Amino acid sequence: MLKRILKSPDAKDMSVNPPVLAPGHTYSSITEKISSVVARNRSSKGWLVGLTLAFMLTIVMLYTIGYLVTTGIGIWGNNVPVGWAFDIINFVWWIGIGHAGTLISAILLLLRQEWRTSINRFAEAMTLFAVACAGLYPLLHTGRPWLDYWLFPYPNTMGVQPQFRSPLLWDVFAVSTYATVSFLFWFVGLIPDLATLRDRSKGRVGRTLYGLLALGWRGSAQHWRRYKIAYLLLAGISTPLVLSVHTIVSFDFAVSVLPGWHTTIFPPYFVAGAIYSGFAMVLTLSIPLRAIYGLKDFITMRHLNNMAKVMLAMGLVVGYGYAMEVFMAWYSGNEYEGFMMIANRMTGPYAVSYWMLIACNVVIPQLLWFRRVRTSVVMLFVMSIIINIGMWLERFVIIVISLHRDFIPAAWGMYSPTVWDWAMYLGTIGFFFFLLLLFIRFLPVINIFEMRELLHEKSHGDH
């Protein structure tokens, strides 16, 4: 059966599962192909253009941050009652996107899914950059961001300590731990590949820099043994971590008493939503990446198909979440919950967002049931962008709609974003792509040694 799989790389042949690694590769061709993306004497024009655009948006972000810190949160559209808006919407959106990277790296490793191999490196990089963008928001939305260090428990002359019963503080620990562990996991995975780049470097600068980062890795079998153990342990640790991080983020809402927020469905619903948007972003990135850098042999239709399936599954869980929210609102008989979920969301002032959300997250992704859609690169790309927009709208609906009309009509208000809200958001998107483009240029986007291992396993299967 393996012979059949290895013989047909053509995705049009639907009767056979496309291979996880196209045939005809050797250890050195794998090294060559992946390193060639990095080892160029001069950066390609397209890359420079992309980097410039991303850098310009990053400058916009930096300017916005400067203006925000010196002037105050008032430059955003946040008001009373809508105390949280784009800041928290975007924080949750970015963190959610990050979760797919850890899932692919850690959870798919534990589940022995070999299709994770060619996508896990840049998915993990995507996580790091997404968490970097996400982390900006809680730090900056505090109003007096120069006092952010008060969030951490340190011995101080004021004799005070943080309130550990608050999910906002749990978030501080969760996101910091997530950022740290993700970085460590990514870097550890990079060490053998940095050694490859060090050994292939022609120039002194490359050799020195990669050499320093590779920590002297020489491929010793004794080292590999401990390395594999550490890698598996990190995967095992990261799995509950990623589930817990977005659960804690959902607690920011669920632990309150606000109608539309105070519901036990939030933890699994948020985690599923995070994986949903994360995989959508991985698809948005991997589809152009494999085309531009000629990596179709490594990121095959099998990968795209599988990612689409995971997205569909998560979309169904998220759809279930929406349905349960509405059902429980009605079944509970609670007038505030009922008003919020049914009358306000569906027919209130922001009803357009709610219905667009249902269209983007529930209705349109049902097309993924069809194999023709799942194996069409163009349709997957468009679908992934729609899903990411839908997930952004979901956070908008949850946060703004529940805040702007809570219990008593006298407390009601309206919200609209300002140009600075958009500037910050688009700025973080630019910053994300800026970091991603730098990563693509200087580090291997696919895990080279794991691909070699995969080739070794595949060729052994034939014997």
Next chain:
Amino acid sequence: MKEKQRPPIYGLMAEFHTPEELVAAAQSTRDAGYSQFDAYSPFPVEPLDDIVPSRGPYLPVLVLIGGIVGAIVGFGFQYFVSVIYYPMNVGGRPFYSWPSFIPVTFEVTVLFSALTAVFGMLGLNGLPLPYHPVFNVKRFALASNDRFFICIEARDPKFDMDATRGFLEGMKPEVVTEVQH
């Protein structure tokens, strides 16, 4: 004193094309009675785990200890702050509200285990180590690409320049090289 005891070279290195050859070579080396040797490959080759000698504490145990320490530190610190050092009366709720301490305890446990796993692995492996004699062999650069090496150290009690060289040549490698210090 040390200069006199150090052998003239670090060891002898043989290069192979496939992981299977390397495993066979390593097995023969071990069977022949050598104890100071190592195998080098561009990706982990599982059978080598049992063949190549390894020493030092067991990493998973270290990680477990790290995690337990993390749990104690995380929970203990919250207890100390919320009950002893800075208790806050929030609506008459108990100071020792331990269920609310669980999320941070969990995160600190994860953090400590992950740090132990990474720095424990690097520490036990002796990394970072920018210089190692095997890098003196020019062809060793292929160890991170598509070749497989075995190196028998000169400080091994059974090492003998000619005998060991002959032994390695017998395994039909691509080339046998002397590794300078």
